[in-house]
Amino acid sequence: MQDLINQYLAEIELFFTQNAEELEQFRIKFLSKKGLIPALFEDFKNVPPEQRRAVGQALNDLKNKAQEKFNLIKEQIETGAVEVKSDIDLSLPVDFLQPGSRHPLSIIRNEMVQIFSRIGFVVAEGPEIEDDWHNFTALNFQQDHPARDMQDTFFIEKNPDIVLRTHTSSVQIRAMELRKPPIREIFPGRVFRNEAISARAHCIFHQVEGLYIDHDVSFADLKQTLYYFAHEMFGEGTRVRFRPSYFPFTEPSAEMDISCFVCGGKGCPICKYSGWVEILGCGMVDPNVLENCGINSEEYTGFAFGMGIERIAILKYKIQDIRLFFENDVRFLKQFTGVV
Ligand SMILES: [Zn+2]
Numbered sequence: 001m002q003d004l005i006n007q008y009l010a011e012i013e014l015f016f017t018q019n020a021e022e023l024e025q026f027r028i029k030f031l032s033k034k035g036l037i038p039a040l041f042e043d044f045k046n047v048p049p050e051q052r053r054a055v056g057q058a059l060n061d062l063k064n065k066a067q068e069k070f071n072l073i074k075e076q077i078e079t080g081a082v083e084v085k086s087d088i089d090l091s092l093p094v095d096f097l098q099p100g101s102r103h104p105l106s107i108i109r110n111e112m113v114q115i116f117s118r119i120g121f122v123v124a125e126g127p128e129i130e131d132d133w134h135n136f137t138a139l140n141f142q143q144d145h146p147a148r149d150m151q152d153t154f155f156i157e158k159n160p161d162i163v164l165r166t167h168t169s170s171v172q173i174r175a176m177e178l179r180k181p182p183i184r185e186i187f188p189g190r191v192f193r194n195e196a197i198s199a200r201a202h203c204i205f206h207q208v209e210g211l212y213i214d215h216d217v218s219f220a221d222l223k224q225t226l227y228y229f230a231h232e233m234f235g236e237g238t239r240v241r242f243r244p245s246y247f248p249f250t251e252p253s254a255e256m257d258i259s260c261f262v263c264g265g266k267g268c269p270i271c272k273y274s275g276w277v278e279i280l281g282c283g284m285v286d287p288n289v290l291e292n293c294g295i296n297s298e299e300y301t302g303f304a305f306g307m308g309i310e311r312i313a314i315l316k317y318k319i320q321d322i323r324l325f326f327e328n329d330v331r332f333l334k335q336f337t338g339v340v
Contacts, residue, residue, distance in 0.1 A: 001040065001047060005058045008036060012066050016073070023073050030066045037063050101337040105206055105325055108313045109188050112208045115232040116186045119225065121210060124185045126171035128192070132161040134170040138292040140248040154192050154203075164192035168209045169249060172304060175211060176293035181300050182214035188309070199321040206309035213285065213295065213302030219252070222282060222303035226256055230279075233312070234261045241276065250283025250304055261315075270318065277315060280307035 012030065017023055030037050040059055047055050102110075113123055126134075136148055146152060147166060154164040171187040187209045195201045212221065223242065230238045239259040247253045257278050260271035267273035282305035287297035310322055319325075324332050 001043065001055055002058065004040065005055075005062050008040075009062055009065060012062070012069055015069060018077060020077050023070065023077065026073075027070055031063075031070060037066060099337060101333055101335075102339060103325075103333065104313045104317060104319075104336050105309050107336060107339050108309050108316065109206065109208065111233065112229075112309070112312075113186065113188065115229055116210060118232075119228065121184050121186045121212075124171060124175050124187055125189060126165075126168070126174045126187070128165055128190060129156060130163055130165040130170045132163070134173045135163050135165050135167075136161075138173045138289065139169055140286055140288055140292075142248070145248065150194070152194050154194055165189075166193055167191050167306065168207045169304075169306065172209060172211045173289075173293055176213070176290070176295055181295060181302070182212075183302070184212045184214075186210045197323065199323065202310070202322050202326065204326065205322070207306055208309060209304065209306035211285070211302060211304045213290070213300050215300060217284075217301045217303060219284060219303070222284070222305070225303075226280070226282060226305060230256075230258050234258055234316075237264070239265070242282075245281060245283075247281060247283055249286050249289050251286045253281065253283035256280050256282060256305075262318075270315070279312065279315070280305055282306070 008030065015026055017026070027035075029035055032038075037059075040062075044052075044056065044059065117123075136145070141147060148161075153166050156162040156164065168187040168189045168191060171189065175183055175185050175187070188206070190204060190206050192204055195203050197203060210225075212225070223240075227240050230240050237259075238261060241257050242254040243257065245253045245255040255278055257276040259265045260268060260275050260277050262268050262270045263275070265271075265275035267275050271277050282303065285302040285304050290297040290300060290302070310325060313319060313325070314322065
């Protein structure tokens with residue numbers, strides 16, 4: 001019986017309503033002649049004599065609590081005054097909510113997406129776990145290319161080879177396989193290389209690559225597009241220069257430097273006193289790569305470029321250590337509060 005008393009007591013204490021109908025239900029349930037509490041009094045005669053004193057007291061207590069609750073709520077409903085018991089002081093000033101901040105890599109990636117979207121590039125994404133064809137073979141990597149080595153690439157499986165993608169170029173292959181030219185897309189994403197982690201290198205980083213394929217796309221279009229990007233990203237006065245380079249999937253290939261935006265080209269520690277800072281690789285898509293993806297290289301030409309988001313963020317924010325991007329140290333991250 002004591003268990004039932006405790007159970008009813010808890011229910012009565014929690015009960016609240018502003019509705020007369022619900023209050024009547026409460027009365028019928030607990031207090032009416034056929035209610036639960038009179039039923040307990042009826043059972044009281046079965047309680048062993050040695051327990052009667054304690055149980056009797058608890059039972060009377062329960063009845064009083066139910067009656068008090070009923071009277072209180074009845075009065076509140078009748079007078080229209082619902083007493084709100086609360087420790088909250090509504091006049092106190094609010095606790096200021098610290099706004100979060102975007103991660104610096106997100107800030108830079110979003111800025112890149114916006115810059116390229118203004119000249120018609122759309123964003124496309126692909127899987128981070130990639131097969132050999134999309135990550136290497138379709139991009140003209142020779143079978144003995146060092147990037148195919150376990151020293152450089154994380155392999156999930158061997159024969160057939162499944163890897164963590166080493167660049168977002170794999171998404172370029174997927175774009176060319178799936179869609180017909182004109183293709184004007186950028187590919188932001190996370191990539192993985194088997195590198196020792198240091199202030200300068202990490203096994204995880206992010207790239208944005210771009211691809212434009214159409215009739216009569218030339219190296220001049222490539223230069224103009226990247227010149228526009230450099231101005232938008234680093235400022236109006238930025239100069240660019242292209243140095244010949246080599247990538248398996250572009251021919252000809254180049255690396256692009258920008259004039260140092262810290263010293264303006266005079267020489268400083270950021271540009272290692274050269275006046276120039278390397279920011280990306282680029283080139284005309286190798287006809288063989290186009291053919292690998294089912295695009296007629298006699299009819300279409302295209303250019304591609306790629307850059308590291310960390311590299312751009314390090315330059316723009318003068319960050320000394322690439323590991324800071326992945327440590328989630330709030331002292332680092334909260335410096336970007338307010339940047340959108
Ligand atoms: Zn400089």
